[in-house]
Amino acid sequence: MCTRCERLLSASSEASAASPWQPRRAFLLAAVGAALSGPAFAQVNVGNASVARNLVPADRIEAAGVQQYGQLLAQARAKGALAGDNNPQLQRLRTIAQRLIPFATPWNTRAREWKWEVNLLGSKQINAFCMPGGKIAFFTGILDQLKLSDDEVAMVMGHEMAHALREHARARMAKSAGTGAALSIGAQLLGLGQVGDLAARAGTQLITLKFSRSDETEADLVGLELAARAGYDPKASVSLWNKMATASKNQGGLSFLSTHPSGPDRIAKLEANLPKVEDLYRAASGVDV
Numbered sequence: 001m002c003t004r005c006e007r008l009l010s011a012s013s014e015a016s017a018a019s020p021w022q023p024r025r026a027f028l029l030a031a032v033g034a035a036l037s038g039p040a041f042a043q044v045n046v047g048n049a050s051v052a053r054n055l056v057p058a059d060r061i062e063a064a065g066v067q068q069y070g071q072l073l074a075q076a077r078a079k080g081a082l083a084g085d086n087n088p089q090l091q092r093l094r095t096i097a098q099r100l101i102p103f104a105t106p107w108n109t110r111a112r113e114w115k116w117e118v119n120l121l122g123s124k125q126i127n128a129f130c131m132p133g134g135k136i137a138f139f140t141g142i143l144d145q146l147k148l149s150d151d152e153v154a155m156v157m158g159h160e161m162a163h164a165l166r167e168h169a170r171a172r173m174a175k176s177a178g179t180g181a182a183l184s185i186g187a188q189l190l191g192l193g194q195v196g197d198l199a200a201r202a203g204t205q206l207i208t209l210k211f212s213r214s215d216e217t218e219a220d221l222v223g224l225e226l227a228a229r230a231g232y233d234p235k236a237s238v239s240l241w242n243k244m245a246t247a248s249k250n251q252g253g254l255s256f257l258s259t260h261p262s263g264p265d266r267i268a269k270l271e272a273n274l275p276k277v278e279d280l281y282r283a284a285s286g287v288d289v
């Protein structure tokens, strides 16, 4: 049990002695705490997922993700830009995904129902994404131009999966649909349907959704842990972002960086977190770090 739950449970027993209505309040607090905490085993510290995301129904966002992914694949197929099942690069991506996915569910139990999918799109763009609901795509540009190793691919994939697992798109939708006042509990009760509708309409923009720098930090760290648990070298997170920075210098604005903004301390934060996941990597891979 996490320390938060222990605190809330002990608050609950103290409250029952103090007042007859307090246990219900404490129970509600405990329920909220349990719903928002990350997994108890997590080595990286990313805190609770955004409360704002609760204003938008998760199933609506996931359905929008699945629908848009289908449209994108259909467009790529029509242009002859969708890699076939026998494509070696696609097979490589799917193998890496198969190793990462078993470690995803503890970060978000909804992922148990997701139908994970991985596809490769022929495009020079340096880009990759995972839409809500577990729909992953890589562009050939990111593999070819950055010459990514398997470990580095796992870092990109883990990062993208983390955005979906931590429901960053859902939180962005809630924040852009609602004002600050809409995030209060009162407005939540009054305006839930309206915010949900706005989110569904804004859902057309999932692929170009720009994450915040705090979303990016979370995705970096959760992705780092997912990849380490799957046996991929955590140090590849540093080499990946160095490659990304070099490509950005040489080629100007990368599509990946326009939707995944880098803070000045991205690499430093990753380096500081390497010791937290090295044991996981060592245990999963058998490689001595």
Ligand SMILES: [Zn+2]
Binding pocket: 159, 163, 211, 215, 216, 219, 259, 260, 261
């Ligand atoms: Zn990102």
